[in-house]
Amino acid sequence: MAILSVDNLSIGYQTKKGMLKAVNDISFSIEQGRSLGFVGESGCGKTTIGMTLMGLLPDNASILSGNINFMEKDLCDFSEDQWRNIRGKDVAMIFQAAMNALNPVFRVGEQIAEAIVTHNPAFSKNEVNDRLKKLYNMVEIPEHRISDFPHEYSGGMKQRAIIAMALACSPKLIIADEPTTALDVIVQDQILKEIKKIQQALNMSLIFISHDIAVVAEVCEDICVMYAGQIIEKGSKREVFTSPKHPYTKTLLSSYLSLDSDENILIPDMMETPDLIDANPGCQFSCNCNCRSTECSKNAPGWIDISKTHKAFCCEQGLSRTNNG
Amino acid sequence: MGNQKFIFNKLLEIFIIFFVILTLLFFLFRLSPGDPISKIVDPMLSPEDTLHMIEQLGLDEPVHTQYFIYIKNFFSGNLGHSFHYGEPVSNIIMDKLPCTILLFTTSTILAALAGVFLGKISAWKKGSGIDSFLSISALICHTLFIPWFALLLLWGLAYKVGWFPLGGIISPELWIENSSAFMKTLDVIHHMLLPLGTLFFIHLGSYLLLMRSSMLSVLREDYIITARAKGLSERIIRDKHAAKNAALPVITSVGLSLAFSINGGALTEQIFTWPGIGRELIFAVSNNDYPLAQACFLLIAAVVLIANLVVDLLYAYLDPRIRY
Structure with a gap:
């Protein structure tokens, strides 16, 4: 039984020029204890998905259609009060700590304790403190740093503190939105291992959002590749990495630098950004696809099953042609 | 303690700034138009008495001597007498x-x-x-x-x-x-x-x-x-x-x-x-x-x-x- 299943979800932002469809008809589900990664470039809608699952969409955004089923409840009809009850308790978010994710004028421990107290009002002061210490041990920050202020923490420690905050009430689902983007690679690696370790130890579900496919590959078991508000390929990590099918996934993977090959790096000419307000009826990627045919911009692509778990949102020619064709 | 040192430095700074203001004020008042003597000295008085009063007020001294008297008086808590009230200024202020x-x-x-x-x-x-x-x-x-x-x-x-x-x-x-x-x-x-x-x-x-x-x-x-x-x-x-x-x-x-x-x-x-x-x-x-x-x-x-x-x-x- 999936803990979260999203069906045909579309989310739009009301803009001056019209409704911008940031997320267009996406479906995915995640089982308890599994980890799912969303990869895609800036503006492909991955953060919008994360914010929707937290009920934190900005005022000009709205769910246009679809269902979000979380722990057998439909999140689409949730009132603000109902959201407040599950936020931080059943579903929590790991933010990027490099930004001001921690309030500069309150002690870090106090800010984490807030998350505990809000959802466990009956806790005594000692119980809260015990929980706080446990969390600090879990994310490997020395206990004596509990009463420090955010500016006294290093970047990596802030990120750990943010993770501790998300774990405060042992949520069923954790959404990590670019949690390591601003950290240097060594700390990044430590944090990723930390997230993965805790997720497995506590048997939580994890949705990991990043533009960095290598990072997603390190943490997640399943991967969804997004482009222009749509999922265009999904499958297990091995399937997507070893045999990418969609032309976009192929370009994404081939744009990676490799130190031990002299191969010319294929940085594709992604000249055009698809218009999300007045979208073309066909494939959104067709303007940049080097496998396209004339039909591609007219007819919408469909899901093609490659294996039981591996799917691509394309047309038959797109999958059969080679990338450099 | 950093804070104590800060307060000390700040107080020192305040003292220096205050001293500068004290000095500026002294010269500013001497540059301002209007004659203090005409204000307090009754025009009906004889020239000898007028001269006597000016001496008493120290207004015949050179400016730098006046300045030192002024500073000395200030630090001994004497702000002078109001011309109008004839009372010590500190009393009026308080x-x-x-x-x-x-x-x-x-x-x-x-x-x-x-x-x-x-x-x-x-x-x-x-x-x-x-x-x-x-x-x-x-x-x-x-x-x-x-x-x-x-x-x-x-x-x-x-x-x-x-x-x-x-x-x-x-x-x-x-x-x-x-x-x-x-x-x-x-x-x-x-x-x-x-x-x-x-x-x-x-x-x-x-x-x-x-x-x-x-x-x-x-x-x-x-x-x-x-x-x-x-x-x-x-x-x-x-x-x-x-x-x-x-x-x-x-x-x-x-x-x-x-x-x-x-x-x-x-x-x-x-x-x-x-x-x-x-x-x-x-x-x-x-x-x-x-x-x-x-x-x-x-x-x-x-x-x-x-x-x-x-x-x-x-x-x-x-x-x-x-x-x-």
């Missing part, structure tokens, strides 16, 4: 200072508290009717011309309607009758309401607008989303997470505006005949009462310097990122 402190601190604190509170509400409900009403009212308050506003209050509420006394700080009959302390306090408050209201509204506007814009930028910060993601209630997010950060610039502004509020305060005191330092200053300047004017200016300088120190310390207390 007499008037409590009235000014009462009026100024009350109005500043009330205006700051109200400005922070209303600015917070206004930013939180941005774009609503309440926000428009508060912002526009704040702008009007901010641009009010003090004498006009004060006179309007005086004319309308004191003269026409008669709710408030026309001026002063006490009703003499109440004090002669030996009423209870409670009645006396009520009487002072009754007298204070109009000047207090004037200063309150004048300051309220700028504090409210500052708090509003500060709050709006804080509400865009990431830690507000973090707070929401924890499942905190909107009231806690507004009052705890946003307001504390947003109020910091307002505190600085309160400290700095003290310096500028003195002139507004002097006008207000003058219009409501509030027996404070500001009114004394206007009187002293227009009557060439140099010792008194000098002392008033020094006092204002001291208040501004001390207010700045207090703001610095308060800031360090409220914002943990600031350590001296």
